[in-house]
Amino acid sequence: MSSETQNAPKVHVAVDEIRLAQPFSILLTVCDDVAVSEVRVDAIMPAHQHGLNYAPKITALGDRVFRADNMLFHMPGLWELRVDTNFGGRSISYTSDVVLK
Amino acid sequence: MKVLVTAAFVVLAGAVHAEVLLSDDEIQQTLSFGPWPISFQSDPSNRVSNDTRAIALGAALFNDPVLSVDGAFTCASCHDPEQAFTTSDARAFGRVQLDRNTPSLRNLAGLRWYGWGGKSDSLWAASLHPIIEEHEMAHSKESLKTAVSESSYIDEFEAIFGDIQIQDPELVLVNTAKTLSAYLETLATGRTQFDDFRDALENQDLAAAANYPEAAQRGFQLFIGRGNCVLCHNGPRFSNNEFHDAGVPYFLSETEVDDGRFGGLNFLLSNAYTLDGNWSDDPEKQGAWVVRSVRRSHSDFGTFRTPSLRGVAETAPYMHDGSLIDLDAVIRHYSEIDTERLHADGEAILSELNLSEQEIADLAAFLESLSKAP
Structure with a gap:
């Protein structure tokens, strides 16, 4: 995922398959050795001016790996996945584009 | 030529x-x-889903006026099997003219939401509400129990759910709705x-x-x-x-509006018949994530x-x-x-x-x- 913050710890997102209008999960891995105090996940469709209809549920799996469940993209098109993190008081946001057909 | x-x-x-x-x-x-x-999957929140006895009883009840308090209507009165389980009326006419068009009842198995406003998260809950809505079938839980007890369907009901006399009226209501749901799950377009x-x-x-x-x-x-x-x-x-x-106007009259999803969510989140509630038969509450995590927004107003x-x-x-x-x-x-x-x-x-x-x-x-x- 990309961040506008300089020297931001690297965050990797993994997802198996995203089926339109069906729930899916993503795995987030903070690649750098930093303490993670908070992870929040959301998504929007910039062109449509709306976001997710369901709040993702975040579970810490250990070793700086987090799973977000209850994700659901209910329309085809460009979604902007957004991850907000807090590394020891330092808030950093990440984004990643997902195009769903 | x-x-x-x-x-x-x-x-x-x-x-x-x-x-x-x-x-x-x-x-x-x-x-x-x-x-x-699409392949059919039984509803884990309904223990009689895909049960042939429940399907048969649900079909019979759907077409019988026993489910309306005064015997005036059947489910089929508004959801006419001869008209794709709806009618040609713009808005359903029960005891009064209702606010919305009657939706068809085909291809309902396995949906996330039911009804124009999504006030139900299961087919059995969507089947339950019209039985006790005062402008639709208008039963109370107690009157429904009496009606089913005295009906010709009592043997079939008890064969599935046991002695009705030891069942709380609310349990009779839920069981009745679950037989309707078992039947409705079988309705699909070809x-x-x-x-x-x-x-x-x-x-x-x-x-x-x-x-x-x-x-x-x-x-x-x-x-x-x-x-x-x-x-x-x-x-x-x-x-x-x-x-x-x-973009369809949601004014019902000069002073009334149909709040759509906004009202549907208010209803859903204030009643007991959800996949996160005690009436679900699924010990794992598989579908409950929906009602637990659904977001509310003022822009839900007037959406359908x-x-x-x-x-x-x-x-x-x-x-x-x-x-x-x-x-x-x-x-x-x-x-x-x-x-x-x-x-x-x-x-x-x-x-x-x-x-x-x-x-x-x-x-x-x-x-x-x-x-x-x-």
């Missing part, structure tokens, strides 16, 4: 030159609308011309795919392209089963659930209030949509399409193909 022969030649020539009009990208998109039918087209494309059999009328193909191209219909009407059911503002388009030609009139009399009117509504009517801070997905008469006819041909047997 010469004119007739010439006309016949033109028709034959057209048939010979029939072809698949879709691009490779469009063909890939087409595959996402099937296969059909395969259509579109499904043969879609499957032929999947099998790369372009000769077979070319049998799908070119007008319907052009209409489908509009549907997934410039028309943006696919934004909400997607997947094998042609519905994302979520809630949208379609996307209806499936399978069998759509059989279910006129259309929209949540039945205000559009036929498919032509629906297409013209979106073609000329008044964006001033849309929620100011709602989603920005609709705009005037300004369709030509040819395009309107093509879209209608496509939609009608979703009701035509191969």
